Amino acid sequence: MKTIDLNCDVGEAEEAIASGAQESLMRLVTSVNIACGGHAGDEATMRVTLEQALRHAAAIGAHPGYPDRETFGRVSLGWPAGEIAHAVYAQVCALEAVARALGARITHVKPHGALYNDAAKDPEVARGIAEGVARWSREVVLVGLAGSVMLEVFRQAGFAVAAEAFVERRYEPDGSLRARRHRDALISAPEEAARQALEMVQRGSVTAWDGTLVPVAAETLCLHGDSPGALDIARAVREALERAGIRVAPGLSRPE
Numbered sequence: 600m601k602t603i604d605l606n607c608d609v610g611e612a613e614e615a616i617a618s619g620a621q622e623s624l625m626r627l628v629t630s631v632n633i634a635c636g637g638h639a640g641d642e643a644t645m646r647v648t649l650e651q652a653l654r655h656a657a658a659i660g661a662h663p664g665y666p667d668r669e670t671f672g673r674v675s676l677g678w679p680a681g682e683i684a685h686a687v688y689a690q691v692c693a694l695e696a697v698a699r700a701l702g703a704r705i706t707h708v709k710p711h712g713a714l715y716n717d718a719a720k721d722p723e724v725a726r727g728i729a730e731g732v733a734r735w736s737r738e739v740v741l742v743g744l745a746g747s748v749m750l751e752v753f754r755q756a757g758f759a760v761a762a763e764a765f766v767e768r769r770y771e772p773d774g775s776l777r778a779r780r781h782r783d784a785l786i787s788a789p790e791e792a793a794r795q796a797l798e799m800v801q802r803g804s805v806t807a808w809d810g811t812l813v814p815v816a817a818e819t820l821c822l823h824g825d826s827p828g829a830l831d832i833a834r835a836v837r838e839a840l841e842r843a844g845i846r847v848a849p850g851l852s853r854p855e
Contacts, residue, residue: 603800603840604761604819604850606630606742607833608662608711610648611639611671611825621648624824625655627833629849632662632709632742635694637686638672639664645697652703658849659703660742663690663731664711672712673779680727683714687731695735707761707851708732709742718749719775725752732758740851745817746774759853764805764817766796766836767826772811783808787827789835796820796836800845818850 607624610633615621625631633648634640640648652659664672666686678686691708698705710718710728718725725743729752732741737757743749745762753760767786769777777784786792799805805815822833840847 600844600846601800602846602848602850603817604629604658605833605837605840605847606632606660606709606763606819606821606851607824607829608632608634608709608821609652609824610634610644610662613644615824616644616647620830621824622651622655623830624833625651625657627830627837628657628822629847630658630660630707630819630851632660632707632711633694634662634664634711635690637664637666637690638668638711642693642697645694646701649698649701649703653701656849658706658851659698660707660709660851661691661694661705662709662711663687663728664714666690672714675713675717678727680723680730683724683727684731684734687728688734691732691735705739706853707740707742709763715744716776718752719744719747722748722752725749726756729753729756729758738853740853742819742851744774744776745815761818761851762816763819763821764799764815765821766799767792767822767832770805770807770813772807772809772813774813774815777808785826789828789831792822792832793835793839797839797843800840801843
């Protein structure tokens, strides 16, 4: 039986926390990546999000980004590796402080937004992320885009890694994510996201926006908590995977 982790970026929107939408998502995913004060999040949102993750036995990850709330961390700041390392370290430590008070353990770290996209193609950015996490701990999994340079940089830095693919983002023929400036960058139809998830897990590929078949070897699939219709997408993806006989289970913990 094939097994796949299903992760979601959370702790990014107070309205989703207040409405219950975020906790509803946690019933469907197996791992969460919690915003920790950079692009979004503060001590209060981290605490409630951690409490929800503990209730639903979701693997807990830190989700650091460029500290630019005005753009939600989705614009590259062009920082050198040292500055990136400092920002990542500070954000992971902020989440760790809240997690420790609740008895929760951080199992993985996944960069957010422009920081993630920069690291996928720039080894120096990836090295900055790895350095920042290493100042805190090396006993976690670093999550990165399947097939990208960031995974190799993370491995060279001594980390266990997890290759990630996205169920509701369209791809370029080179395996990179289609930029959000394009109107077709996001997949909003739940059934289409479910088909893409199955293609990734069953066939090890994804169909790019122009029809090119791109190889994808992923250990975890991501959906964004702030995507339109995120709950419907999560439900459709989870149900499609399970109907196909694919086990959905946490997969972002470092092997003992």
